Amino acid sequence: MQGFRPSFRILHWIIAMLVFAVWPLGMLLKYFKDDVKLDFYLLHESFGFLVLWLMLLRLGMRLTQGRPTHPPDWTGNVSRIVHWLLYAALIVMPLSGFLATNAHGFPLQWFGILPVWSPIGREPAIAPFFSVLHAGTAWLILALVGLHIAGALFHRIIRRDDVFQRML
Template identity: 55%
Template sequence: MQTDRLSTIPYPAPMRALHWIVALGVLATWPLGMMIKFTAEPFKLTFYMLHESIGFLVLWVMLVRIGIRLTSETPVSSGGGPLAALARLVHALLYLMLVVMPVSGFLATNAHGFPLSWFGLFTVWSPIGKLPTLAPTFSTIHTWSAWILLALFALHIAGVLFHHLIKRDGTLHKML
């Protein structure tokens, strides 16, 4: 019974806030990225700037989130077995893709010869500069990581719904 009570203890407030900031950032950047190729020329650069700026913000929030996760205690998880292992795998891959995707996008932007203008406020230093031979590779990694992230997001939501609607174990409330 002790484990059940502990499994409903919420994550610390900073971890919850960073989770939702990243979620909102991804929910903004993913559609923006998909719409860029369908956007008329006068607005295309604005879409790129917003997509890249929010993505770069997601990267830094994720790095802070990983740091907090590695240095903080997390609530006890209820249960074990294959579903718990799947949940741990999905979370680890989400964290990985939430770093790989913005890094590859940032490097693709730089390699194509476009410096990142963060929300039009300042230009972010380019670690690689223009590298036309590598740009397509970074772009491919960025595209694939976005699709992988979407699949992981779907699995994550399925897990949330499973815990909330079927198991009714309070897992969702740990992140609210």
């Protein structure tokens, strides 16, 4: 089976590392003391915003360059569904977080340097919607990443085919 291009592999692993940093950081924010909480919020938001742009780049690459074929069995169908749900969730997640932050009245200063235009401004009436969407998508991503890893391990350990190797 054909492997992924190096650009896809690099982007995959950069996004994976960012998700594995941003996700737990977001879950732990409520436990930080006030004197450092805003610093960690800034990191969470800034890296999350980076995930959004990298996912949009990856989606563009996927739509224009394609990808190696899925296995022609049920695992290929499951893989296709999980991958598209991951793409959607990894775009909805940072976008909803960005809009929630904006709606709560806190415009993003990307890494404390670059002010990011706020498309909605302070809108307390819709802020809870974006916050709930953001939190719900976080749990969806956790489940999808678990399925993704389980699928990769299934191919490596049970099937012993080359599907696992395609992204290494």
